[in-house]
Amino acid sequence: MAANGQGEKRSAEEAAGEEPVLSLLDVLEEDDALEDEACAVLGGSDAEKCSYPEGYVKRQALYACNTCTPKNEEPAGICLACTYKCHEGHHLFELYTKRNFRCDCGNSKFKQMECKLFPEKENVNVGNKYNENFFGLYCTCKRPYPDPEDEIPDEMIQCIVCEDWFHGRHLGANPPEHLEYQEMVCPCCMGRCSFLWAYSNKIGVPVVTQITPAEVDQEVKIEDCPEDTSTVHNGPSIKSEEETAPSTSCDQKPINGDVSLKTEMKSEAKPCKLQEYQEYQKPRENAATYWPSNWRRKLCRCETCMKMYKELEVLFLLDECDTVQAYEHKGKSEEEQESSDPLMTALGTMNRIQQVELISEYNDLKTELKDYLKKFAEEGKVVQTQDIQKFFEDLRSRKRQRVDAMQYYCS
Numbered sequence: 263m264a265a266n267g268q269g270e271k272r273s274a275e276e277a278a279g280e281e282p283v284l285s286l287l288d289v290l291e292e293d294d295a296l297e298d299e300a301c302a303v304l305g306g307s308d309a310e311k312c313s314y315p316e317g318y319v320k321r322q323a324l325y326a327c328n329t330c331t332p333k334n335e336e337p338a339g340i341c342l343a344c345t346y347k348c349h350e351g352h353h354l355f356e357l358y359t360k361r362n363f364r365c366d367c368g369n370s371k372f373k374q375m376e377c378k379l380f381p382e383k384e385n386v387n388v389g390n391k392y393n394e395n396f397f398g399l400y401c402t403c404k405r406p407y408p409d410p411e412d413e414i415p416d417e418m419i420q421c422i423v424c425e426d427w428f429h430g431r432h433l434g435a436n437p438p439e440h441l442e443y444q445e446m447v448c449p450c451c452m453g454r455c456s457f458l459w460a461y462s463n464k465i466g467v468p469v470v471t472q473i474t475p476a477e478v479d480q481e482v483k484i485e486d487c488p489e490d491t492s493t494v495h496n497g498p499s500i501k502s503e504e505e506t507a508p509s510t511s512c513d514q515k516p517i518n519g520d521v522s523l524k525t526e527m528k529s530e531a532k533p534c535k536l537q538e539y540q541e542y543q544k545p546r547e548n549a550a551t552y553w554p555s556n557w558r559r560k561l562c563r564c565e566t567c568m569k570m571y572k573e574l575e576v577l578f579l580l581d582e583c584d585t586v587q588a589y590e591h592k593g594k595s596e597e598e599q600e601s602s603d604p605l606m607t608a609l610g611t612m613n614r615i616q617q618v619e620l621i622s623e624y625n626d627l628k629t630e631l632k633d634y635l636k637k638f639a640e641e642g643k644v645v646q647t648q649d650i651q652k653f654f655e656d657l658r659s660r661k662r663q664r665v666d667a668m669q670y671y672c673s
């Protein structure tokens with residue numbers, strides 16, 4: 263980084279240094295914890311612009327408003343920016359993240375209210391899928407989260423296919439305590455996507471079947487399964503100790519990254535992996551399955567299988583950028599680009615005297631810059647190059663004022 267090279271050129275009084283000189287990088291690293299937290303869920307979601315013009319966003323932080331669209335109304339989902347600008351003070355359900363959704367804020371599902379950010383919406387978003395999560399209810403037991411009547415401490419886990427959240431105890435199977443898993447498919451979705459049973463024996467994380475007599479008769483019938491998809495709040499989370507670093511190519515893919523075309527072409531000659539795995543298939547159960555990181559890569563890409571994924575509407579399983587981990591990673595790297603790079607650019611545009619002056623101000627700067635960046639995080643604003651430049655301009659003009667004042671007193 264630019265400033266480090268200037269380290270040797272510090273003035274003598276600084277070299278004698280009462281306090282250690284911090285690099286800007288140190289300052290930024292201190293803010294990492296704060297940033298990571300904000301980035302994890304908000305990820306690539308814009309806090310200022312309604313996401314509607316982007317169409318069905320591949321994955322975004324999503325909310326439902328209990329004030330505008332309560333239980334007896336039609337379900338609706340709203341984007342992050344709309345929660346701030348259009349539903350301030352309303353009772354919101356945090357749906358965590360959800361794939362392929364287009365913001366409903368102010369459309370025909372909302373009676374009186376108009377979207378302040380993007381009012382020019384079509385009446386309905388036909389591609390959106392809804393479930394009980396949009397009314398704040400989760401799992402096959404259709405309970406709220408947190409549940410005031412539930413005294414059993416239980417983690418909620420999100421199914422990667424339907425994106426509903428489930429109580430660990432209502433999944434029919436748990437992974438053994440010592441084993442890590444990255445993703446879970448709920449019993450309903452296993453019924454619908456039964457091809458996954460063939461894979462589960464080979465590449466799934468082994469499970470311990472739950473036998474809870476009281477719940478045996480509560481068996482999930484596939485017909486009862488919700489049509490589709492959704493999600494929830496911060497609380498529940500997919501366990502992941504190991505940070506899977508999704509390949510960086512994820513970030514450059516178009517919204518509907520066309521996995522199918524590419525894979526179909528090169529897989530012509532290969533035998534079907536699914537057929538091979540089916541030979542080892544264990545009997546299907548009414549239970550969830552758990553999957554390690556990178557398991558999606560191992561799904562067969564033969565023509566027959568591709569057709570099947572399409573029919574089942576699970577083509578996203580072939581897309582590693584569809585994972586929540588990839589989304590969180592994307593949020594983090596966008597944040598890095600937006601906050602660190604302009605800073606480095608700004609530093610690079612300064613002459614040596616300015617840089618040396620800057621270095622001599624490091625200790626004050628540390629606090630000031632941190633507060634400055636924190637304000638952006640709090641307001642959910644993205645730091646722009648101009649913002650960083652403005653920070654340094656203000657800093658320099660204040661410094662000049664101080665110098666002028668000094669001269670006045672000294673003369």
Ligand SMILES: [Zn+2]
Pocket residue numbers: 311312313314340341342343344365366367379
């Ligand atoms: Zn919106």
Ligand SMILES: [Zn+2]
Pocket residue numbers: 327328329330331348349352
């Ligand atoms: Zn509202």
Ligand SMILES: [Zn+2]
Pocket residue numbers: 312343344345347348367368376377378379380
């Ligand atoms: Zn809105």
Ligand SMILES: [Zn+2]
Pocket residue numbers: 400401402403404405428429432
């Ligand atoms: Zn439940």
Ligand SMILES: [Zn+2]
Pocket residue numbers: 421422423424425426447448449450451452
């Ligand atoms: Zn599911």
Ligand SMILES: [Zn+2]
Pocket residue numbers: 533534535536537562563564565566567568
């Ligand atoms: Zn196949």
